[in-house]
Amino acid sequence: MEEVTTTVAVKPVVMLEGVSKVIRGRTILEDVSFEIPPAQIVGLSGLNGSGKSTLLKVIGGFIYPTEGRVVVFGKEIGKEAEFPDKTGVLIEKPGFLTSMSGRKNLELLASIRNEIGEKEIREVITLVGLDPDDKRPVRAYSTGMIQRLGIAQALMEHPELLLLDEPTSNLDREGITIVHNVLRDLKKKGITILMTSPNMEELRYICDTVFWVENGHLGKEPPQMQ
Amino acid sequence: MGNVPFSRVIRLNVTTAFRWKSLLWTVVLFAVIGLFGVYEVVPYPTALSENVWDVLFVTFSGPGLVNDSLFEFVHWFLPYLFFFYLFGNIAEENLSQRGVSLIPLIGSRRKWWLGEVVTLLILSFFYVVTGVATILIVSRCFLPWSANLSPFLLSRGIWQAIPKDLTVAMLLLRWIFPLFFGTLVAVSFLQMALALQWRNAFLSFIAASAMMILSWLFGIRHPSVVRWLPGSQSMLLRHTFLEPQVRGFSLAWSLGYNAVIILAVLAVSFIYVRRIDIVKEISEIHKEA
Numbered sequence: 001m002e003e004v005t006t007t008v009a010v011k012p013v014v015m016l017e018g019v020s021k022v023i024r025g026r027t028i029l030e031d032v033s034f035e036i037p038p039a040q041i042v043g044l045s046g047l048n049g050s051g052k053s054t055l056l057k058v059i060g061g062f063i064y065p066t067e068g069r070v071v072v073f074g075k076e077i078g079k080e081a082e083f084p085d086k087t088g089v090l091i092e093k094p095g096f097l098t099s100m101s102g103r104k105n106l107e108l109l110a111s112i113r114n115e116i117g118e119k120e121i122r123e124v125i126t127l128v129g130l131d132p133d134d135k136r137p138v139r140a141y142s143t144g145m146i147q148r149l150g151i152a153q154a155l156m157e158h159p160e161l162l163l164l165d166e167p168t169s170n171l172d173r174e175g176i177t178i179v180h181n182v183l184r185d186l187k188k189k190g191i192t193i194l195m196t197s198p199n200m201e202e203l204r205y206i207c208d209t210v211f212w213v214e215n216g217h218l219g220k221e222p223p224q225m226q
Numbered sequence: 227m228g229n230v231p232f233s234r235v236i237r238l239n240v241t242t243a244f245r246w247k248s249l250l251w252t253v254v255l256f257a258v259i260g261l262f263g264v265y266e267v268v269p270y271p272t273a274l275s276e277n278v279w280d281v282l283f284v285t286f287s288g289p290g291l292v293n294d295s296l297f298e299f300v301h302w303f304l305p306y307l308f309f310f311y312l313f314g315n316i317a318e319e320n321l322s323q324r325g326v327s328l329i330p331l332i333g334s335r336r337k338w339w340l341g342e343v344v345t346l347l348i349l350s351f352f353y354v355v356t357g358v359a360t361i362l363i364v365s366r367c368f369l370p371w372s373a374n375l376s377p378f379l380l381s382r383g384i385w386q387a388i389p390k391d392l393t394v395a396m397l398l399l400r401w402i403f404p405l406f407f408g409t410l411v412a413v414s415f416l417q418m419a420l421a422l423q424w425r426n427a428f429l430s431f432i433a434a435s436a437m438m439i440l441s442w443l444f445g446i447r448h449p450s451v452v453r454w455l456p457g458s459q460s461m462l463l464r465h466t467f468l469e470p471q472v473r474g475f476s477l478a479w480s481l482g483y484n485a486v487i488i489l490a491v492l493a494v495s496f497i498y499v500r501r502i503d504i505v506k507e508i509s510e511i512h513k514e515a
Contacts, residue, residue: 057504057505060326060330061330062325062326062503062504062505063503063504063505064501064503078501082333082334082335083329083330083333087330089326089327089330091326091505092326092505094327095322095323095324095325095326095327096324097242097324099245108238108241108242109327109328109331111234111237111238112230112234112235112238112328112331112332113230113331114234153327157331
């Protein structure tokens, strides 16, 4: 008898088809297409101004592409959904209410969906190396602490996709190690992660796949390394 | 729109916009404005037995058609200026500082915007109530309480048009409160929408303030243009029943005028906000350039 093999097609978590973004006549992204399968850590690197942050914002639904389609968890962003479902985001400098403590800030944001409680918030704050009982207002936090709190906020609602724009910037060595360990653990739990960093070495260390973004185009390696 | 209950959006917005310091400064501002009012009212002969409502009337009736007194203009303008400063920027501030975390949680740009609009409405209402209450309390320190208009108000020629049996409560309900509240809401909605369109809180603050200043200036001795100016809608002294030179400027006109502004701003902003970029376009270019 002939052996029959069946392959189950794995649906990509993120799919971009011919995505371009033009802002005030300037092309930031041009005809970008790629897919991210589940439970992968994918990195985007590139020089300042290459378009890697914009790509993340387009996937997150924060800006809509001028052309092309962005599909996340099977839904086209901007048509079937305004924002991707089950997605945690750290993009730009996290904006917290500076007069409140870190925990209060997260509790306030969590109160919108009311899906998680104090226990989960405490856990996620501890996970990123902060003290959930720290009563100081966010204005007294260092840049690195605010960055950690931003990561905690991205993680707190149990996302299945994480979009992280330079998550280790402003972090000390200990902070970077914590974030790398957290990302690896999340990957083991089946969470898909897309992150950017100007540091190609960091991405090679932590990611399954790394893309190089240059002038709004996507490639596998920086030109000098090809 | 997203599935998050709207009440939670409002609760969050009010929590983030409300600051005790702002409330304190609002009370201080209206206390000073109340003292201005007392200063205006008290010098008249005591035989006219002024009362606290005179101060309220003087404060919110605005500058008259032939009045170019800077003092009276500032007396009327300060409450608006302070509100534009405190709350006219809540939407742009939320969008630029917390939009990336906040709006995906709410799940819809339009629901977020509606939340900002309702929040501004709530804040305006409490601002007006706080202002009126503070002025009455401050005035009470210097003048007696009374249920009716004082002979002081009725003695001035311009007040003869007021029906003698008009109670203070009717006066407040029918005129001062709707005019002050309606104009505050209309102009601050416009400010909030402009801040979103321009992505610049300072420029929209200047635009809203300029609208009020120009309404005062252009209206002086120009009865034919008065009723078309946005700031005039809150100037009781420029309405027809107190200023017959200005024709067709009734309470109904002002309520309608403010309602048209509010509805027009809402309609245009709801279309605009549907596909608004949550991160600033200009910062995007600079960051990527």
